[in-house]
Amino acid sequence: MTVYKVRAIHTARITELTFGRKSFPSALLKQPIQNEMFLSFTGLAEDEQTPEHHGGTEKALCLYPHDHYAFWDGWMDVHDGAALFGENITTEGIHERNTHIGDRFEFGEAMLEVTEPRQPCFKIAAKYNKPELIVRMRESGYTGFYFRVLKDGTVKPGDGLKLISRDPAGVTVQEVNELLFSPNPALKQYDRVLEAEALSKTLKPKLIQKRNQ
Template identity: 30%
Template sequence: MDREIVWLSKGTPSTLTYKGKEFKSGIAKNQVTELKVMSKGIIGDDVENHDFHGGSERVICVYAYEHYGFWEKLYQTVLPKAAFGENLTLTGMTEKDVCVGDIFQIGDAIVQVSQGRFPCSTINKYTNIHTLLNKIIERGHTGYFFRVLEEGVIYSNSSIKLLEKHSEEISISTIHHTYFHEKNNIKRIESILSLDVLSDEWMIRMKKLHKSLVEKSI
């Protein structure tokens, strides 16, 4: 499938309601015609909890449009646009298609895949589907992030061009399934740890996993 932009979305934290209780989150995005992408964030876009979201390694959140059909069929519902809080909803770029370190030009911006998304329960609250988080982890339909190498503007009709495929070709899907479902695959973990372009957040997770396996083998 060709790489194309379906939706561009951004937004700042707002107060939402789940089971009669209010919570604040930046997951609810509005569709826009352009995103002004800076090295530390998107103009007009923000997160509520900066300890777990945002930052220079998680500037642009991406979600594959192909997954919407899967989820809507599974849950017999229609999801809102940018239901996963993503900034870019794209075709042809699932977690299996992209690798950590891949570099793309989208509009004027040059971006690099930095890490997979570590999903949290906010998605259950936003969609009102209480099993969604577990299914996301099971399937690996998490989404992922870009860091920004060159700032610029992304328009709704901007083309997506792969500038450089990372030599190791370790996909977002591979890292996700290793961490959540193949925790004893020490060779795979070591290959992931060799990725100097992997975000610090995921590097720390994989190092802890590796350490626990080494300690078990002693």
């Protein structure tokens, strides 16, 4: 049985952040929790989300691989122990190329299902004052990804991500990234990604619409 290490579970309240001349509400400045916490169908009990980019049932929990931290170190300010990109869980061994849309995991008392890649937004770039950050995330494919919560329950520091099942379609998170960020995706790329029935209910209709244009 495959169990991936979760280095930390992070939460934050929404605050008004100012970077340069821009101010905006954000929950990017997440801190690790110390005790168990309830994970509902819309996320961790003490975590807030700005709904235009995050949150809801299809993006209830965000993962970012610690495996990618070394890629960013030196180019930007990386503090081990912090949520580099405001992720809820920082993990080891699981990443976009070995994880599929629809893969299911046990996490504490909860059950999770992978839904879609994280699509980097301007707030991350603004946080680090790195306008090119979004392009680097897209080109590298080091985006992280989201889960929906199939079964709610408590989670705590030290809980691992236990793989329960692989999705039969076998569409990796990276394949979805390649479709999303390709300037001229082929129809076969759309068809391949849309084979994943667990694809998020927010992203799937957008891809169907783009495919049919």
